[in-house]
Amino acid sequence: MPADAPDRTRDPDRTRADILDVATSEFADKGYAGARVDEIAARTSTTKRMIYYYFGNKEQLYIAVLERAYTGIRAVEQELDVDHLDPVDAIRRLAELTFDHHESHPDFVRLVSIENIDRAEHIARSPVLSGLATPAVDVLARILDRGREAGVFRADADPLDVHMVISAFCVFRTANRHTFHAIFQRDMLDPARRDHYRALLGDLVLAHLAAR
Amino acid sequence: MPADAPDRTRDPDRTRADILDVATSEFADKGYAGARVDEIAARTSTTKRMIYYYFGNKEQLYIAVLERAYTGIRAVEQELDVDHLDPVDAIRRLAELTFDHHESHPDFVRLVSIENIDRAEHIARSPVLSGLATPAVDVLARILDRGREAGVFRADADPLDVHMVISAFCVFRTANRHTFHAIFQRDMLDPARRDHYRALLGDLVLAHLAAR
DNA sequence: GTCTATAGGTCGATAGAC
DNA sequence: GTCTATCGACCTATAGAC
Known part of the structure; x- marks a missing residue:
């Protein structure tokens, strides 16, 4: 084997991850119905055969993409050292x-x-996703309680x-x-307006x- | 012609409107890529041939749907008799x-x-839609000005x-x-919570x- | 009713790892 | 030698279009 092609040995984990990466980008780009399995295969370093070998069909591949995307999110709110911050600062930090x-x-x-x-039918079909509680709300509830006790937040605020x-x-x-820009000619993601938003x-x- | 089939006389406006109604519901339901021209035809009282006769192809039909949906919206903000309302009430009314x-x-x-x-590519392709200013922002600007003059609104508020x-x-x-309900088990459209929201x-x- | 491209899905076989 | 990852070719239904 030539020295410049070391990656084409068998590596199931790598192959799976490669497919998932490309599928994430393709589904996010085109939507579920708009995405093409052939196109995903073409952009991986493997073949369509492997997609069906590892994931069964298009829908299961999509669900696997969703699962990885959602679970990759969970750590966000945990970054917040909520109990050592003033409630007002904590809310702003969380936002x-x-x-x-x-x-x-x-x-x-x-x-x-997408x-x-x-109508969230794929999430509903995935036990992993439908049972996925987001810690955001618990964190929020703790902040709101402390703010209420301190008298700085209104009594009727609901975390959710x-x-x-x-x-x-x-x-x-x-x-x-995209539609906002098309109608109002303002790009909400313009870096110049980022701090403002x-x-x-x-x-x-x-x-x-x-x-x- | 039998007496119980009076509607199958020629009526181009009716046919067009019929197609647009069904197409709106189908595109909104399934998305652009997910919608099927055959399915739209089946739900109209006319044939697929007529869809292509009046609208050319799937994309132009979709653009026609978008145009009608967007232009049907414009009157909303005009319902507001903004100049005879207290600015605070006017903002609440508009919301x-x-x-x-x-x-x-x-x-x-x-x-x-959808x-x-x-990425709003169909809106961009439609001169009707890309040139469609929404009166909402003008109405808002007038309310904010009056509120500022009256000293009840902050000076730096931007209408957009x-x-x-x-x-x-x-x-x-x-x-x-749908995803909100799947994750948090709260239906944001529950009638019991409507007034609250x-x-x-x-x-x-x-x-x-x-x-x- | 028909044509054609395409998209999802499958098959037979091969080759590397242990 | 067996198992499993891999591959190119193939099949079939369907969707857009006329």
């Missing part, structure tokens, strides 16, 4: 972490949109509502940027949470 | 109108999501930012409801706009 995460994972945001077009507002802002900014999200949530 | 509109037009929201997956926040909330609530949106925007 910023979520903001940054969405910005740096456009494929994930697109996969979520999955909503399909706060999470929803933060997600809505971050998801909309990335997922809907990041601050806006924190301000928005904190203004709402403030005790009156 | 509620947008909220109600998204809730009552799920097909439109889905079409927008179009974002395709406010529109973005309102849209983000309303779009997320409908477009992402509607009020939350107004509170959120107004808390942010309030002069400090």
